[in-house]
Amino acid sequence: MIVFRDPGEVPVDFGPSAVAIGKFDGVHAGHRAVIERLKIQAAASGSRAVAVTFDRNPLAVLRPDRCPENVVTVERKLELLGELELDATLILTFDAELAARSAEDFVDDILVAALKVSTVLVGEDFRFGRGGAGTPALLAEMGPSRGFSVEIVDDVYLPGSDRRVSSTWIRELLMSGDVSAAADVLGRHPDVRGEVVHGLKRGRELGFPTANLSTITDAFVPADGVYAGWLVDHDTGIRHQAAISVGTNPTFDDVLVRQVEAHVIDETGLDLYGHDVTVEFVERLRGMVAFEGIEKLKLQMADDVIDARRVLGTEA
DSSP: OEEESSGGGSOTTOOOEEEEESOOTTOOHHHHHHHHHHHHHHHHHTOEEEEEEESSOTHHHHOGGGOOOOSSOHHHHHHHHHHTTOSEEEEEOOSHHHHHSOHHHIIIIIIIIITOEEEEEEETTOOBSGGGOBOHHHHHHHHHHHTOEEEEEOOOBOTTOOSBOOHHHHHHHHHTTOHHHHHHHHTSOOEEEEEEEOOOOHHHHTTOOOEEEOOOOSSOOOOSEEEEEEEEETTTTEEEEEEEEEEOOTTTOOOOSOEEEEEETTOOSOOOTTOEEEEEEEEEEEOOOOOSSHHHHHHHHHHHHHHHHHHHHHHO
């Protein structure tokens, strides 16, 4: 997938394009349905399949006090979109200048001039342009004179659910630690990525060495607790079973910021320092609690490993 970070980077002979526009935060099951529809439209019209998205939530500029945390980082969003076999993604810098651009200019300068759009796919509640004046109705009004059609994409619902798939729902599930339900909405396990760094090495002293991730920024980390999951080592390509801890280690009360650390199950002498890894959360095993003494903590950690092995063995 080609990534354009400015409309000026799009070659003059790139189009025509079928375009889906949205925040695509999390690239969840609803977004995936839109992209599948986009690819069908692109194939039918002989166009390129292109996603248009933003480098941040527009609320970060328009209403910072109301802006939620991102579900995934921008780079992870691009990676996930790339996995869906799009031809390109145009990621726009959402700053004061873009926020002030009129809806008509957005269509003419970005969709028509740069991408030579043939079809636009948007959700019913999509808004764009200065003051949110741009609507699906405006797109439909402008389309005929500019040579593109508009398709309104219906909301996506999980089987048996009356709530539409959304990033808001995913955040709520992650805040409660329900990573298995979040996986249903996302269409994949929730995950975070970082570099393995040196910690206090307390897990090693307790007999359960852990890979500590560098501070996670711009991505939603699940609620404090212990999880069964996977550690994916991008340096080696190996996917390890893991028992994962999220929190500040209340038993010792000397960790000042939330940490994500993963104990790789049934591996000894594994050196992951400096490795680029992704931690995937499969199921929450328990909440984070303070134990009265190290021995009780060690017994619980042993039970956590047994529970994680059970969960992951069932998944495999």
